[in-house]
Amino acid sequence: MSARREVRLRRRQRVAEGDRPVAHGTWAGYLTDKCRCELCRAFRSAYMKDYRARKAAARP
Numbered sequence: 931m932s933a934r935r936e937v938r939l940r941r942r943q944r945v946a947e948g949d950r951p952v953a954h955g956t957w958a959g960y961l962t963d964k965c966r967c968e969l970c971r972a973f974r975s976a977y978m979k980d981y982r983a984r985k986a987a988a989r990p
């Protein structure tokens with residue numbers, strides 16, 4: 931539990947240090963980098979809206 935949290939903290943630190951740019955507005959930014967900026971949240975809400983619509987359409 932704590933080890934996993936440590937990995938996440940370390941990753942955030944690396945991103946903050948500019949080791950790798952966060953791809954905002956993508957799944958990579960939202961999931962991998964755990965970014966919750968406006969772009970990343972907008973991407974997720976758009977994705978979830980689409981996902982729900984597709985799921986509803988698949989239902990009989």
Ligand SMILES: [Zn+2]
Nearest residue numbers: 954965967970
């Ligand atoms: Zn972002």
